[in-house]
Amino acid sequence: MNGVKDILGIWVGEAEGKHYWMQIFDEIKSRGVEDVLFISMDGVSGLEEGAKSIFKDVVVQRCIVHLIRNSVKYIPSKDYKAFTAQLKKVYGAASLKAAEAEFERFKQAWSQYPGAVDVWVRNWPHVEQLYNYGSAVRKVMYTTNAIESINSSFRKVTKKGSFPSEDAVLKALYLRIAELYKKWNGRPASNWALVRNQLSMDDKIQKRILKYENF
Secondary structure (H helix, E strand, C coil), rough: CCCCCCCCCCCCCCCHHHHHHHHHHHHHHHHHCCCCCCCEEEECCCHHHHHHHHHCCCEEEHHHHHHHHHHHHHCCHHHHHHHHHHHHHHHHHCCCHHHHHHHHHHHCCCCCHHHHHHHHHHCCCHHHHHHCCCCCHHHHCCCCCCHHHHHHHHHHHHHHHHHHHHHHHHHHHHHHHHHHHHHCCCCCCCCCCHHHHCCCCCHHHHHHHCCCCCC
């Protein structure tokens, strides 16, 4: 509740799906996590369903950066800059009404690339729900940057060579996590006070939060 990062665990699995993620969230709950407000995710299979089966009120947000990557696959490289610039007007709009208007213009402008447009049409509910919250909250929830930066630091450890066993990998990652905690030094996320104030404007979320805050 104080905006400080934490790593709840590392899991290794051969396949992902609803039941796999349900088991993970069930484990997290059994270890003491009582509520989850938001999850920011890429297109991982079954994560949203698995999370909601354990934490029914969680808001699951698709990462905008990943949606951009998925959609530019359908765009010729010469059009990347114009395409992404117009997309930014959509997800960066100041209000839902403005975002909807920009989205209509976007769909018309890029209709010759239906694959690219369809990525956003299918995921539009995840864009719409961003506007249920203030701009500071949107900046936190619309990207998976927080977990991507951790994954990047993990890769720096694992790329150094082969490991004799899965346990050896986990031990190496555990030591890296200890280093990350020292680096974070208990500092809250950027603009956390503003994020917290904007969350308090949502009566349902505020009610959920107050149960866990220490005054």
